[in-house]
Amino acid sequence: xxxxxxxxxxxxxxGLSLAWILCVAASAAAQSAAGWSTFRDGLVEMxxxxxxxxxRDADTGRLVVQGTRGERLVVWxxxxxxxxxxxxxxxxxxxxxxxxxxxxxxxxxxxAGPTAVxxxxxxxxxxxxxxxxxxxxxxxxxxxxxxxxxxxxxxxxSETTFAAILSGVRLTGRREPxxxxxxxxxxxxxxxxxxxxxxxxxxxxxPQGWRVSGGxxxxxxxxxxxxxxxxxxxxxxxxxxxxxDLPPFTVPTPLLAQTGFREGSWxxxxxxxxxxxxxxxxxxxxxxxxxNTKVSGACGNLKMVGGRPLPxxxxxxxxxxxxxxxxxxxxxLDAGDVAFRCQQGPMPMAGYLFVATLATGxxxxxxxxxxxxxxxxxxxxxxxxxxxAILAHMVxxxxxxxxxxxxxxxxTGNVSSIVSETGAHVSKVISDSYWSRQAGEAEMSRRRSNQxxxxxxxxxxxxxxxxxxxxxxxxYWIDPGGNVAGTNTDNRPxxxxxxLIKLP
Numbered sequence: 001x002x003x004x005x006x007x008x009x010x011x012x013x014x015g016l017s018l019a020w021i022l023c024v025a026a027s028a029a030a031q032s033a034a035g036w037s038t039f040r041d042g043l044v045e046m047x048x049x050x051x052x053x054x055x056r057d058a059d060t061g062r063l064v065v066q067g068t069r070g071e072r073l074v075v076w077x078x079x080x081x082x083x084x085x086x087x088x089x090x091x092x093x094x095x096x097x098x099x100x101x102x103x104x105x106x107x108x109x110x111x112a113g114p115t116a117v118x119x120x121x122x123x124x125x126x127x128x129x130x131x132x133x134x135x136x137x138x139x140x141x142x143x144x145x146x147x148x149x150x151x152x153x154x155x156x157x158s159e160t161t162f163a164a165i166l167s168g169v170r171l172t173g174r175r176e177p178x179x180x181x182x183x184x185x186x187x188x189x190x191x192x193x194x195x196x197x198x199x200x201x202x203x204x205x206x207p208q209g210w211r212v213s214g215g216x217x218x219x220x221x222x223x224x225x226x227x228x229x230x231x232x233x234x235x236x237x238x239x240x241x242x243x244x245d246l247p248p249f250t251v252p253t254p255l256l257a258q259t260g261f262r263e264g265s266w267x268x269x270x271x272x273x274x275x276x277x278x279x280x281x282x283x284x285x286x287x288x289x290x291x292n293t294k295v296s297g298a299c300g301n302l303k304m305v306g307g308r309p310l311p312x313x314x315x316x317x318x319x320x321x322x323x324x325x326x327x328x329x330x331x332x333l334d335a336g337d338v339a340f341r342c343q344q345g346p347m348p349m350a351g352y353l354f355v356a357t358l359a360t361g362x363x364x365x366x367x368x369x370x371x372x373x374x375x376x377x378x379x380x381x382x383x384x385x386x387x388x389a390i391l392a393h394m395v396x397x398x399x400x401x402x403x404x405x406x407x408x409x410x411x412t413g414n415v416s417s418i419v420s421e422t423g424a425h426v427s428k429v430i431s432d433s434y435w436s437r438q439a440g441e442a443e444m445s446r447r448r449s450n451q452x453x454x455x456x457x458x459x460x461x462x463x464x465x466x467x468x469x470x471x472x473x474x475x476y477w478i479d480p481g482g483n484v485a486g487t488n489t490d491n492r493p494x495x496x497x498x499x500l501i502k503l504p
């Protein structure tokens with residue numbers, strides 16, 4: 001048996017027959033074809049009338065659509081731990097409606113099916129409707145909040161426009177098979193070796209064709225720093241390993257203060273070394289400090305969206321330092337990372353920075369510290385996964401030249417092994433960063449939304465286009481005219497149809 005299907009996206013389920021959210025495919029397709037614009041932010045693509053504004057909150061997944069004559073549409077998928085009943089859902093709907101449209105008067109919440117509630121609203125010359133639907137799952141409750149408002153005189157026109165907008169929403173974020181939750185897709189780039197051009201101290205892999213610069217910087221015989229910068233040809237991805245501008249630091253002490261060296265001043269212990277007096281900062285603290293200091297000037301509207309200490313990352317290193325240190329000199333390694341967003345011209349950017357700081361102190365509280373590791377990226381939002389995977393590979397590939405190690409510090413070549421092993425661990429940390437977890441959560445949100453809506457994702461292998469189709473069939477097909485059909489057997493409806501690929 002064959003049934004004709006239409007693409008759907010982000011449309012409330014539960015059998016609602018609400019005039020405001022009816023999605024008539026024919027009118028939607030006709031409306032969206034008439035010179036509409038397309039909103040893209042790397043994860044979502046949405047067609048909308050010219051002049052309309054679209055915003056998506058990356059933290060919550062909420063979409064807000066604003067028309068030119070007062071029309072407004074809010075779509076917010078969500079997930080809750082535990083079960084949800086009609087009474088709690090009604091209270092949630094009332095609270096969410098009041099939060100998103102406090103200037104409207106909302107009528108009583110009414111049931112709209114076993115797992116849906118709705119309410120009508122009015123404010124001045126505006127009319128609106130809000131709906132909350134939910135679906136129980138084994139791990140909690142998946143739900144979706146929708147709110148639509150328009151001037152009363154535009155009700156019918158807005159009804160068709162909202163339907164066309166909702167039918168045209170699609171997920172465009174790349175979903176690659178991965179070994180674990182949130183693991184980044186390996187980018188399709190070719191890596192070539194890069195060797196420190198100044199002293200041959202180390203080598204690492206870098207993307208072929210990218211702009212790469214940096215190397216070892218010797219400020220003094222015992223003050224050696226390094227950085228490697230890499231930028232994609234279109235400059236949408238900028239990677240960094242190290243920062244040669246960062247000096248060694250010494251912690252403030254009463255003795256330094258008495259001699260005029262207060263926090264922020266410069267102090268020289270000799271040997272040509274210049275140290276800055278600065279209180280000790282752990283990895284997460286310094287990462288946030290560095291981003292606020294060095295990124296904010298080049299990328300506006302800076303906002304931190306994630307940060308965490310990484311005690312497990314440094315546990316083994318600290319144990320090694322404790323075993324090989326003396327009773328008087330103590331060393332401590334702290335690691336952490338931060339994720340952030342900013343705006344570089346018209347382009348929204350996503351950023352990440354991993355930092356490990358190493359403190360060497362004495363029993364009396366005096367001591368010095370330095371930034372032992374610093375790696376990060378700034379990338380166009382839709383290319384953050386690519387940037388993350390390339391950076392992780394670069395970090396893991398770093399190899400010290402044993403001859404240079406022996407020349408520099410007259411210590412054993414085991415340092416090279418320590419650097420290699422640490423690079424592998426830091427690479428794993430980068431791969432499991434905030435943006436990876438967000439990608440994993442976005443994928444879970446996509447699947448929850450599909451479950452709520454009763455739809456599935458399919459891809460046309462001939463064009464690469466992804467569609468949402470009504471679930472319930474074992475096989476899906478499309479003809480040259482774009483008509484989609486579903487069947488329970490692998491027999492195509494007729495010779496004009498080609499098979500669509502089901503996505504996970």
